[in-house]
Amino acid sequence: MEVKINTEGAKTLVELNGRIDTTNADQFQKDITPLMQGDAMDIEMDCSGMDYTSSQGLRIFLMLQKSVGSRKGKLVLKNMKAQVREVFDITGFSNIITIQ
Amino acid sequence: MKKIRSLSLRLSLNILLFVSVLFIGALAVMAFANYREIVEAAEEATKSKLHAMVRDIEAPLVGVEVSTQSAGKFAAAMIGDDKMLQRITEQLVMQDSMVCGSTVAFARGRHGDDRWYAPYSYLDADGTLHSIQLGHEGYDYYGMEWFRVPAETGQPHWSNPYYDDGGGQRLMTTYSYPIKDADGELIAVVTADVPVEWLRDVLEKNKPYEKSFVTILCTDTTLLAYTNEVVAKGIIESMKSDTTVARLLGNMLRGIDSMVRNGKGRDASYTVYEPMRTGWSAAISVLYSEVVEDTNRIYSVLFYVGLVGLLVLFLLCYFIVRRVTRPIVDLSAAARNMSGGNLDVPLPEVKSRDEVLQLRDSFAYMQRSLTDYINELKTTTAANNRMEGELSVARDIQMGMLQSDFPPTLHAKLVPAKEVGGDLYDFMTLDDGTLYFAVGDVSGKGAPAALMMSITRAALRFVAGLGLDMAQAMSRVNDSIAEANSGDMFVTLFIGRLNPATGVLEYCNGGHNPIIVMGPDRHVRFLKAKPNLALGVMEGFRYEAERMQLEHGTRLLLYTDGVTEAECADKEQYGEGRLLAWAGNHSGETSEEAFVEGLYESVKEYTGDNPQNDDITIMSVKY
Numbered sequence A: 001m002e003v004k005i006n007t008e009g010a011k012t013l014v015e016l017n018g019r020i021d022t023t024n025a026d027q028f029q030k031d032i033t034p035l036m037q038g039d040a041m042d043i044e045m046d047c048s049g050m051d052y053t054s055s056q057g058l059r060i061f062l063m064l065q066k067s068v069g070s071r072k073g074k075l076v077l078k079n080m081k082a083q084v085r086e087v088f089d090i091t092g093f094s095n096i097i098t099i100q
Numbered sequence B: 001m002k003k004i005r006s007l008s009l010r011l012s013l014n015i016l017l018f019v020s021v022l023f024i025g026a027l028a029v030m031a032f033a034n035y036r037e038i039v040e041a042a043e044e045a046t047k048s049k050l051h052a053m054v055r056d057i058e059a060p061l062v063g064v065e066v067s068t069q070s071a072g073k074f075a076a077a078m079i080g081d082d083k084m085l086q087r088i089t090e091q092l093v094m095q096d097s098m099v100c101g102s103t104v105a106f107a108r109g110r111h112g113d114d115r116w117y118a119p120y121s122y123l124d125a126d127g128t129l130h131s132i133q134l135g136h137e138g139y140d141y142y143g144m145e146w147f148r149v150p151a152e153t154g155q156p157h158w159s160n161p162y163y164d165d166g167g168g169q170r171l172m173t174t175y176s177y178p179i180k181d182a183d184g185e186l187i188a189v190v191t192a193d194v195p196v197e198w199l200r201d202v203l204e205k206n207k208p209y210e211k212s213f214v215t216i217l218c219t220d221t222t223l224l225a226y227t228n229e230v231v232a233k234g235i236i237e238s239m240k241s242d243t244t245v246a247r248l249l250g251n252m253l254r255g256i257d258s259m260v261r262n263g264k265g266r267d268a269s270y271t272v273y274e275p276m277r278t279g280w281s282a283a284i285s286v287l288y289s290e291v292v293e294d295t296n297r298i299y300s301v302l303f304y305v306g307l308v309g310l311l312v313l314f315l316l317c318y319f320i321v322r323r324v325t326r327p328i329v330d331l332s333a334a335a336r337n338m339s340g341g342n343l344d345v346p347l348p349e350v351k352s353r354d355e356v357l358q359l360r361d362s363f364a365y366m367q368r369s370l371t372d373y374i375n376e377l378k379t380t381t382a383a384n385n386r387m388e389g390e391l392s393v394a395r396d397i398q399m400g401m402l403q404s405d406f407p408p409t410l411h412a413k414l415v416p417a418k419e420v421g422g423d424l425y426d427f428m429t430l431d432d433g434t435l436y437f438a439v440g441d442v443s444g445k446g447a448p449a450a451l452m453m454s455i456t457r458a459a460l461r462f463v464a465g466l467g468l469d470m471a472q473a474m475s476r477v478n479d480s481i482a483e484a485n486s487g488d489m490f491v492t493l494f495i496g497r498l499n500p501a502t503g504v505l506e507y508c509n510g511g512h513n514p515i516i517v518m519g520p521d522r523h524v525r526f527l528k529a530k531p532n533l534a535l536g537v538m539e540g541f542r543y544e545a546e547r548m549q550l551e552h553g554t555r556l557l558l559y560t561d562g563v564t565e566a567e568c569a570d571k572e573q574y575g576e577g578r579l580l581a582w583a584g585n586h587s588g589e590t591s592e593e594a595f596v597e598g599l600y601e602s603v604k605e606y607t608g609d610n611p612q613n614d615d616i617t618i619m620s621v622k623y
Helices: A025-037 A055-070 A082-090 B007-077 B082-095 B145-153 B197-205 B229-241 B243-253 B293-339 B355-401 B446-464 B470-484 B575-585 B592-607
Strands: A002-008 A011-020 A042-053 A074-078 B101-106 B119-123 B129-133 B171-180 B186-195 B213-217 B223-226 B258-262 B269-275 B281-287 B410-415 B423-429 B435-442 B491-499 B504-510 B516-518 B524-526 B546-549 B555-559 B616-622
Touching: A002 A025, A011 A025, A011 A055, A025 A055, A042 A055, A042 A082, A055 A074, B007 B082, B007 B101, B007 B171, B007 B186, B007 B197, B007 B269, B007 B281, B007 B293, B082 B101, B082 B119, B082 B129, B082 B186, B145 B171, B145 B186, B197 B213, B197 B223, B213 B243, B243 B258, B243 B269, B243 B281, B293 B355, B355 B446, B410 B423, B410 B435, B410 B592, B423 B446, B423 B616, B435 B446, B435 B555, B435 B616, B446 B470, B446 B491, B470 B491, B470 B504, B491 B555, B516 B575, B524 B575, B555 B592, B575 B592, B592 B616
Parallel strands: A011 A042, A042 A074
Antiparallel strands: A002 A011, B101 B119, B101 B186, B119 B129, B171 B186, B213 B223, B213 B281, B258 B269, B269 B281, B410 B616, B423 B435, B435 B491, B491 B504, B504 B546, B516 B524, B516 B555, B555 B616
16 A cells, blocks of 8 residues: 655645555554644545555544544545445445545 | 683783793893803903912012022122122022022033032021032933023023922922123023912912812923812813814913813803913913802892792782682673573672673663563563453353354354454344344454444344334444444444345345345345445434345345455455355255355355455345
8 A cells, every 4th residue: 555645735635556455554544644633624535546445444534534524624535446436335435525 | 511711710821921921031131141241241350360360479479580680690790709609599598588499500611620510508398598519410400491491591581390309399490590701601590499389379369260270381381280180180181182272272382361262061161361471371261150150040049039929920810810700700600590590690799890890780780671571571471361361252252142043044154354353243033023133344353343343233232122113223323333432443234124924124234235135036136225324433323224025035145345355365355246146156055054154165265275354244034
């Protein structure tokens, strides 16, 4: 799993590549931590390179959503592959996380 | 254990070796310089001594020469007065204490018709003066050295020592003074006999060392007087063979003064020699071994004192180093003891404030750290053991909580990936005869997931008994979970209630994988269900339930993502397609248990040796 974080003004652009599974979920959480602890208001994640996420990955997206939501920010996941989108749909996460 | 040479011994030996070399070297250099100086000084001293001795011997002889010459001049004036000549000889003997006899020996034909004429006065052993006529048939003095040499040369002469059997009867030398007439023809020889016994005392007195040899060499190569008879004989013998000695004697007889060194080793010697006015040569021979005897003694004392000093130094070093290294030895023993597991070994006290103290402190620090570490390790290990024990207990409890008294129409299997899993299933026949069932998956693994799972299951059990519809039931469970959810975990859950009398299925999906419906016509499909939202994410979320009429013979297959996401060695997942295909192929299975086990075997066969990384739950419900 590869995480690239770029800040462009008030907007934080994140690029996700690869798989989130049992073996690297903890690392993914560490990589994402700055976004949860910082004060980024507008986070846009490009998921075009993301191939798979396990339920642990979902949990981390959920945490990020809660964190951003608590400071009235906005999290948008973009360009999600169909099989990944399906996981978000099945679990109903697409109802609470903005996916474009 | 290997035998070790102690540091103290090694260090002491090294110091001893070094100091010994230094000491012996210094001693050798000192001795070399010293010996040369001593030998040179001794040679010079011997020369001076010889010179003084020669002067000492010559002084009285000069006196004899002077008195004999004046007696001779007087006698020359008194030629013809025999009585006076007799008086002159008496006078010479009486006047000069060195002189024991004197004569005026006339040359042939110079005293009338007398064949010999030589009035002679001498002192006998008692000191009484006698006067006799010396020349007679038995004593033809013309051929004797004391007369012959001055007669021939016309010069005064000291004779070689001889035993005079004419008058003095003792070993003596004679000083002869020739008296000549106006034409220079010899008239008579005036003599003074001088005994030479006293020379021996003088020589003896001038012996610089006990074994030194002091001698006077006469012109006829006899040794006039000497201090050591054995040596004297040896010298005379070696004169013939030893060129050095021969040359020495030659030089001495030619009246040269110098010094020669002779011999080797213990016999090495030097001889200084100096000519005397009598024509003789005085010499002193000294053995070098005697010269350096005192020095040798001093050096041997020095050597033995040094040896004792070295021994003391060695012992001192040994004991000092041993005292210093004592704590190291103790520390090493303590370390061995510690390595045996006894961490409470007392460390030796170190009183010195040096490196050894540092070592001891470091050692003490290590001991403390090790003790702390081991204690910590013990605690951790104990905690780990306890945790493992607890986990296994938790697993037992968890697995015990799962229903296993399956009715014929339902079977389920749950295989956790770790000791305590996050999957769950539940079923219950309610009071109204309906069959309630649920399959869920907690995000995460291990103890927290298991705890979440327990909470979920407890909530499910509680809610199921309330007779609520599925949407309400789901909402209540969600609220319970969301309330207890502190770690941002969530649960996907599918619950359903089947009325076995009517075939009506009520269900509600909380973000769970779509279940598979296998119709009696062997048509296999995913059940379209609203996903709603995984439980625990949002408190108060309003879940929507759905309802459908099942045909008789329909089978429902519930599962968790542990089935579809099971991976083979190449990371490829079992997947929904494979699951659907397998279900289609086995829809004819009549036993729910066989169906469930068959699917599990299929998944296991697919993953092979690849470790299971998620809980696997399978449930089959038949109408």
